[in-house]
Amino acid sequence: MNRNELQEVVTPAQSILVSTRPGEQSAGAPGSSGLSIDIVVNRQRRQLDVDPRASLLDLVRDHLHLMGTKKGCDHGQCGACTVHLDGRRVVSCLMLALQADGREVTTIEGLAGPNGSLHVMQQAFIDHDALQCGYCTPGQIMSAVACVREGHANSVAGIREYMSGNLCRCGAYVGIVAAIQDAAPRMQGAEP
Amino acid sequence: MRSFAYARPLTVMAAVQALADASPHARIIAGGTTLYDLMKLNIEAPQALVDVSRLGELTTFDTSGTRELVFGAMARMSDIAADRTLQTDYPALAESLWLAASPQVRNMATVGGNLLQRTRCAYFRGGAPYPCNKRQPGSGCAAIGGLDRSHAILGTSTSCVAVYPGDWAVALAAFDAQLDTVSPRGERTIPIDELHREPGETPHLETILKPDELIVRIRVPVTVAGRASTYHKIRDRASYAFALASAAVALRVDGDTVREARIALGGVATRPWRARDAERALMGGALTEGSARAAGELAFTAARTGQYNRFKVELGARTIAEALMIAKGRAKTS
Numbered sequence A: 001m002n003r004n005e006l007q008e009v010v011t012p013a014q015s016i017l018v019s020t021r022p023g024e025q026s027a028g029a030p031g032s033s034g035l036s037i038d039i040v041v042n043r044q045r046r047q048l049d050v051d052p053r054a055s056l057l058d059l060v061r062d063h064l065h066l067m068g069t070k071k072g073c074d075h076g077q078c079g080a081c082t083v084h085l086d087g088r089r090v091v092s093c094l095m096l097a098l099q100a101d102g103r104e105v106t107t108i109e110g111l112a113g114p115n116g117s118l119h120v121m122q123q124a125f126i127d128h129d130a131l132q133c134g135y136c137t138p139g140q141i142m143s144a145v146a147c148v149r150e151g152h153a154n155s156v157a158g159i160r161e162y163m164s165g166n167l168c169r170c171g172a173y174v175g176i177v178a179a180i181q182d183a184a185p186r187m188q189g190a191e192p
Numbered sequence B: 001m002r003s004f005a006y007a008r009p010l011t012v013m014a015a016v017q018a019l020a021d022a023s024p025h026a027r028i029i030a031g032g033t034t035l036y037d038l039m040k041l042n043i044e045a046p047q048a049l050v051d052v053s054r055l056g057e058l059t060t061f062d063t064s065g066t067r068e069l070v071f072g073a074m075a076r077m078s079d080i081a082a083d084r085t086l087q088t089d090y091p092a093l094a095e096s097l098w099l100a101a102s103p104q105v106r107n108m109a110t111v112g113g114n115l116l117q118r119t120r121c122a123y124f125r126g127g128a129p130y131p132c133n134k135r136q137p138g139s140g141c142a143a144i145g146g147l148d149r150s151h152a153i154l155g156t157s158t159s160c161v162a163v164y165p166g167d168w169a170v171a172l173a174a175f176d177a178q179l180d181t182v183s184p185r186g187e188r189t190i191p192i193d194e195l196h197r198e199p200g201e202t203p204h205l206e207t208i209l210k211p212d213e214l215i216v217r218i219r220v221p222v223t224v225a226g227r228a229s230t231y232h233k234i235r236d237r238a239s240y241a242f243a244l245a246s247a248a249v250a251l252r253v254d255g256d257t258v259r260e261a262r263i264a265l266g267g268v269a270t271r272p273w274r275a276r277d278a279e280r281a282l283m284g285g286a287l288t289e290g291s292a293r294a295a296g297e298l299a300f301t302a303a304r305t306g307q308y309n310r311f312k313v314e315l316g317a318r319t320i321a322e323a324l325m326i327a328k329g330r331a332k333t334s
């Protein structure tokens, strides 16, 4: 399915969405007070009730059970939770799930081909040992794919600057830069 | 986190209405990268959010005007940073955006919300047991006499030494930008220089905006000094950090003679800080390494330092001097 088809599937929220239940103190599980959103995740349209406080990250992990996207800091600082929103990389921990209503999300699970074949960038991370514990890796890969698509992966300096929002506590940076350098030209050939 | 009511207006008119209905307990949320972050820390606890991130009419910007540049408040940092005209004609503005935060945050954060980001002071963000007059008025300031390495040396008070952390507002201050706002009481225009307050006795009051007042656009008067400009940002690491010291500088030179100098500072002050004494000192003279250095030092004559941030006087002066020479180089090539 291409982007244009998706635009038709998704109805942008035309009406004002209002919850009138402020002031609850309980930190209930996501979904408890139920504001409804309509969202496309990894090419699948979903209608969900979410707690207004839930982040897009909570939605992806706790509601949709897509565990690839990781929670590192929960404050926008580490990049472990990076996903694509309408094709742009964002930190899903700093976005209200409500703000993703009517939009298209791609997580690490949505990167592989329909037959399960790894994305060029995923294979490059394996080939270049671009990970140790792997916790930061889904975020690194989502960021790396965006970095190439943005046109920021044409030099080592560009890669380092535009990957700086993804921290790796294991220090696999050298391998990460090598993987992106390797994958970038092949991605540019393989993608529209 | 406390739960909240949520409204997502799709037009500015509907947003003003939503703010009028929910006031005084509603907060505006745009990209959410400051507000939602602080809600998670229980530092902000709004009863209602008015989500303005989809006000389509405010997401556009225009850098081709002959009188002013216009930025819709909901335009994303990354989109403006990528604008070619801005990169060549106003490098200081473009640099202040792409040297800030991370690529992901820049895709989310709006240039309106950016102006109102709150301090990164660890005592403010950290909460109990540390007192903080910004977080809890009257409780005291743990940074004064505490770990104050990243704190302000200009515009401080005995109540607060927290740094204004943003970059974009500093660059806008150098160019005398103006903000257009709308609220249930009508519209007004605010010079960027008047937006932020020094802490004084009331550090919790950071700007002159009313809670129900929406910034709709930012306007920058066109100036040839834009081409000979830079945002020079000095950080603890090469990328992805807040400024320890920064200088937005723009110049108009005639041969070697300075006809116009604009200097604003970040990372060292409690608000975006215009260094007018330093600007005046440069006017009409030749810009050399020596005069640049002297202007840099002049900007910090009123500095009040704490235990661990004395280095910012020297660092700040050098940052200004370097920025002036970078801007001068751009004046030659343009």
Ligand SMILES: Cc1cc2nc3c(=O)[nH]c(=O)nc-3n(C[C@H](O)[C@H](O)[C@H](O)COP(=O)(O)OP(=O)(O)OC[C@H]3O[C@@H](n4cnc5c(N)ncnc54)[C@H](O)[C@@H]3O)c2cc1C
Pocket (backbone or CB within 6 Å): A075, A076, A077, B027, B028, B029, B030, B031, B032, B033, B034, B035, B036, B037, B052, B073, B074, B099, B100, B101, B102, B105, B108, B109, B110, B111, B112, B113, B114, B115, B116, B117, B165, B166, B167, B168, B213, B214, B215, B216, B240, B241, B242, B243
């Ligand atoms: C990890 C990290 C690193 C960062 N590094 C930097 C950095 O190096 N340099 C830098 O400059 N910034 C940095 N930031 C801060 C970031 O730029 C700001 O959080 C962001 O610009 C705020 O914009 P927003 O749209 O997300 O605002 P929001 O969080 O939505 O809002 C911020 C505030 O502004 C108010 N508000 C928002 N829009 C409007 C409007 N149109 N009218 C009136 N009020 C409004 C809200 O009520 C709130 O009080 C960083 C942030 C993070 C998370």
Ligand code: FES
Pocket (backbone or CB within 6 Å): A070, A071, A072, A073, A074, A075, A076, A077, A078, A079, A080, A081, A082, A091, A092, A093, A094
């Ligand atoms: S978990 Fe989102 S940036 Fe760290």
Ligand code: FES
Pocket (backbone or CB within 6 Å): A130, A131, A132, A133, A134, A135, A136, A137, A167, A168, A169, A170, A171, A172
């Ligand atoms: S591989 Fe362990 S944090 Fe990056």
